[in-house]
Amino acid sequence: MTQIALIRHYPTAWNKEARLQGQTDIPLTDAARETLTGLKMPVPWGQARLIASSLSRAVETARILADGRPIVEDRRLMELSWGDWEGHQAKDLLADAASGFRPTHEWDADTKAPGGESRNEAWARTQPALADIAERSKPAVLVTHKALMRIILGVACNWQGVPEIKRGRLYPLTLRTSGLPRDVQDPVRLVTR
Numbered sequence: 001m002t003q004i005a006l007i008r009h010y011p012t013a014w015n016k017e018a019r020l021q022g023q024t025d026i027p028l029t030d031a032a033r034e035t036l037t038g039l040k041m042p043v044p045w046g047q048a049r050l051i052a053s054s055l056s057r058a059v060e061t062a063r064i065l066a067d068g069r070p071i072v073e074d075r076r077l078m079e080l081s082w083g084d085w086e087g088h089q090a091k092d093l094l095a096d097a098a099s100g101f102r103p104t105h106e107w108d109a110d111t112k113a114p115g116g117e118s119r120n121e122a123w124a125r126t127q128p129a130l131a132d133i134a135e136r137s138k139p140a141v142l143v144t145h146k147a148l149m150r151i152i153l154g155v156a157c158n159w160q161g162v163p164e165i166k167r168g169r170l171y172p173l174t175l176r177t178s179g180l181p182r183d184v185q186d187p188v189r190l191v192t193r
Helices: 030-037 056-066 090-095 119-136 146-156
Strands: 002-008 049-053 071-074 140-144 169-175
Touching: 002 119, 002 146, 030 056, 049 056, 056 071, 056 140, 119 140, 119 146, 119 169, 146 169
Parallel strands: 002 140, 049 071, 049 140
Antiparallel strands: 002 169
16 A cells, blocks of 8 residues: 555646636746745655646646655646636536536536546546556655546545545545555645745
């Protein structure tokens, strides 16, 4: 068993505008960078390996929190693809009946945006990454994205009681050697430097 913690990247301009980012590579805002410079990982996560989605908003979040430690980038930890809906606001898509969009809480595991990726497809690319992380048997912090975190946490708790994902918190859990996540623990806040 390997202990990992998930953390969501800090905000981008598209987060502030409530746009679906998906795999579009949008950088952090200056305010996000400033906030991150005042934070650090809590004990014992401050010495864990850092693995980030290859999207710049996750890489930059990881770099600022790393305090000079190396970061590994892994494309398999990228956000769920929103396909043709990337860059749009959910409220606009909901208002357009022809878009086919509906709130994500109504989606099943195979629902996806046109040209996008379903929960099952995202899990199929993520699980091998988790298996590779588990194989090293060393604690790791994964800096990734809200929808992908929800998928990992959902699998870990069999989609019962998936925690609300907030920024500035680590979501610890255990990985089996197969990469199957289990044992979701209470979130832990980042601490002030």
